[in-house]
Amino acid sequence: MTISLQYSQITVNDVDEALGFYQGALGLEVLNDVAQGGFRWVTLGSTAQPGVEIVLSEPHAGRSQADGDALQELVTKGVMGPIVFRSEDVDALFEKVRASGAEVMQEPIDQPWGPRDCAFRDPSGNMVRINQAPAA
Numbered sequence: 001m002t003i004s005l006q007y008s009q010i011t012v013n014d015v016d017e018a019l020g021f022y023q024g025a026l027g028l029e030v031l032n033d034v035a036q037g038g039f040r041w042v043t044l045g046s047t048a049q050p051g052v053e054i055v056l057s058e059p060h061a062g063r064s065q066a067d068g069d070a071l072q073e074l075v076t077k078g079v080m081g082p083i084v085f086r087s088e089d090v091d092a093l094f095e096k097v098r099a100s101g102a103e104v105m106q107e108p109i110d111q112p113w114g115p116r117d118c119a120f121r122d123p124s125g126n127m128v129r130i131n132q133a134p135a136a
Helices: 015-025 065-077 090-099
Strands: 007-011 029-036 039-045 053-057 083-086 103-110 116-121 127-132
Touching: 007 065, 015 029, 015 039, 015 053, 090 103, 090 116, 090 127
Parallel strands: 007 053, 083 127
Antiparallel strands: 029 039, 039 053, 103 116, 116 127
8 A cells, every 4th residue: 555645735825925936936837726615725736746736725715714713823923834845956946936025034055964955935924945955
């Protein structure tokens, strides 16, 4: 029996604003755009990992009012867990994302545990890290 990742969720305040970052700056491709019950979610992916999708949705989408409010509070505080991407050229991708106007949290550095990485905040305040594997 095998198991693999299919979806990963990122809660955002505004799906269209988030698309400017995830599609525009990072270069992910929109795979699905669904509106239902007054809410919308969008899935994005990369040709480098077919079958793995990131779901962008607002805090109240598919949740009770109380749960959506609680999640909204966490998003607003910027305390949701990070999402980490991998790139073959973290420095070039860093420059592209920085040029988009994204908030830089950390410029590219070589980490003592191996990867070279950098970090940004998406428009909702979620931390986005980009890693590059160390040279062999």
